[in-house]
Amino acid sequence: MQSVPHADETRGKSILHRIWYSIFRSPPLPVSELDRAQSVANNFFLHIHSAKVHERALRFKTTLGLGLMTFFTFIILVVTGILLMFYYVPTPEKAYDRMLDLRSAVFFGTFLRNMHRWSAHAMVLLALLHMMRVFLTGSHKSPREFNWVLGVFLLLLTLFMSFTGYLLPWDQLAYWAIVVGTAIAGYAPVVGDQVRFILLGDSQVGSEALLRFYVLHVAVLPTVLTLLIGWHFWRIRKDGGLARPREDLALAPAPAGTGSDNAPEDAPPEKEER
Amino acid sequence: MSDTKLSKDRPPKEGNSRRRVLGMIATGALALSGSALGLLTAVFFKPRVTYGPPQKFRVGKPATFTSGSEIAYQKQAVLVRREGNQFAVISTKCTHLGCTVNATDIGFECPCHGSTYDRRGSNVSGPAPSPLAWFLISLAPNGDLVVDKDKKVPAGTYLEIKA
Numbered sequence: 001m002q003s004v005p006h007a008d009e010t011r012g013k014s015i016l017h018r019i020w021y022s023i024f025r026s027p028p029l030p031v032s033e034l035d036r037a038q039s040v041a042n043n044f045f046l047h048i049h050s051a052k053v054h055e056r057a058l059r060f061k062t063t064l065g066l067g068l069m070t071f072f073t074f075i076i077l078v079v080t081g082i083l084l085m086f087y088y089v090p091t092p093e094k095a096y097d098r099m100l101d102l103r104s105a106v107f108f109g110t111f112l113r114n115m116h117r118w119s120a121h122a123m124v125l126l127a128l129l130h131m132m133r134v135f136l137t138g139s140h141k142s143p144r145e146f147n148w149v150l151g152v153f154l155l156l157l158t159l160f161m162s163f164t165g166y167l168l169p170w171d172q173l174a175y176w177a178i179v180v181g182t183a184i185a186g187y188a189p190v191v192g193d194q195v196r197f198i199l200l201g202d203s204q205v206g207s208e209a210l211l212r213f214y215v216l217h218v219a220v221l222p223t224v225l226t227l228l229i230g231w232h233f234w235r236i237r238k239d240g241g242l243a244r245p246r247e248d249l250a251l252a253p254a255p256a257g258t259g260s261d262n263a264p265e266d267a268p269p270e271k272e273e274r
Numbered sequence: 275m276s277d278t279k280l281s282k283d284r285p286p287k288e289g290n291s292r293r294r295v296l297g298m299i300a301t302g303a304l305a306l307s308g309s310a311l312g313l314l315t316a317v318f319f320k321p322r323v324t325y326g327p328p329q330k331f332r333v334g335k336p337a338t339f340t341s342g343s344e345i346a347y348q349k350q351a352v353l354v355r356r357e358g359n360q361f362a363v364i365s366t367k368c369t370h371l372g373c374t375v376n377a378t379d380i381g382f383e384c385p386c387h388g389s390t391y392d393r394r395g396s397n398v399s400g401p402a403p404s405p406l407a408w409f410l411i412s413l414a415p416n417g418d419l420v421v422d423k424d425k426k427v428p429a430g431t432y433l434e435i436k437a
Contacts, residue, residue: 176373176386179371179372179373180371180372180373180386182372183370183371183372184371186372194320197320198319198320201321201324202321202324202325202326203324203326203329204326204327204351206325206326206327207325207326208321208324208325208326
């Protein structure tokens with residue numbers, strides 16, 4: 001890209017200057033529109049976001065921020081979950097005691113566990129509210145229908161995360177919830193009993209089920225969820241940014257070809273004016 | 275420079291070229307090995323050895339049960355009933371959603387959603403869709419009673435032991 005400073009540009013500058021540009025490639029406090037756009041585009045963590053968004057997308061009323069809130073609860077869950085993993089042991093003999101120790105003996109353990117628990121509840125709720133907002137604003141319609149499909153998978157993964165995490169305290173509530181929950185899986189026609197057996201790793205809820213649910217909860221599902229979240233966000237850009245009403249689209253100037261990151265990649269410009 | 279020379283000699287052809295056939299073979303081989311791997315992984319998740327309580331287990335000598343008794347085995351979720359010299363094993367796993375039912379004077383009752391069963395294990399009321407299972411009980415060569423939860427028997431099947 002044009003933004004990478006040439007070696008002779010940084011030559012003779014201070015060491016701090018050279019270190020900064022070796023990492024970020026753009027000035028620390030951008031003043032021009034171009035610099036601002038580039039500091040977003042050149043940053044690994046920010047580049048998933050469009051360099052330019054429509055004014056309407058920035059209004060709180062447009063989305064109520066529900067998608068991002070869901071994402072942030074996921075971040076909280078990853079951070080607190082990893083910390084909880086340092087003290088938790090997924091065996092029937094130890095799981096319950098370790099959970100109690102987390103609440104009584106670990107510094108800030110109660111806070112961590114409660115953060116994890118409440119964020120998990122919040123994530124399910126926020127994901128549902130986010131879907132409701134998307135549906136009610138018609139944002140699931142073409143060309144964004146595949147992102148809706150991704151969203152449905154994200155919801156299912158979120159629910160499955162919630163379900164697998166529910167067993168881990170290994171108390172009576174958890175145990176019987178999973179007995180009942182996996183019995184529901186057993187009701188599936190033909191393959192029901194097999195699915196239940198594979199899910200539990202045994203014919204009843206025991207050490208194998210606890211181990212399987214733990215691995216699903218801390219490794220398999222978060223990885224899949226992270227990948228799908230990345231895909232979900234990327235699709236927002238590729239589908240032309242957040243959905244806007246037609247009268248807004250009609251007023252909007254035609255996408256300027258190379259400059260617009262918001263335009264759908266292969267969409268003809270006349271599509272915008274429909 | 276050699277690149278331009280090559281492309282001059284052999285201009286890219288449309289349609290069924292050798293490259294296209296090789297590509298199709300490679301794609302087919304990848305799909306085949308991919309689905310084979312998927313199948314193997316699916317088999318991997320079905321355990322051959324389980325570590326929970328075994329499906330077949332001994333409950334002791336017939337003499338340890340008194341006539342008219344019903345002894346519940348919590349872990350295995352079964353109940354051993356003796357009436358006279360007859361023995362039977364009835365599942366205490368509710369057929370609704372798998373909670374453990376309790377024996378009552380008139381049969382069984384599930385604490386979770388209130389399903390009730392009569393003494394034969396037939397579902398009488400509540401959400402339970404089917405009767406409680408009866409399992410095979412037999413005598414081992416050393417005289418121990420053996421319960422096999424993998425083998426279901428019709429309700430009302432008793433094992434007669436000579437006193």
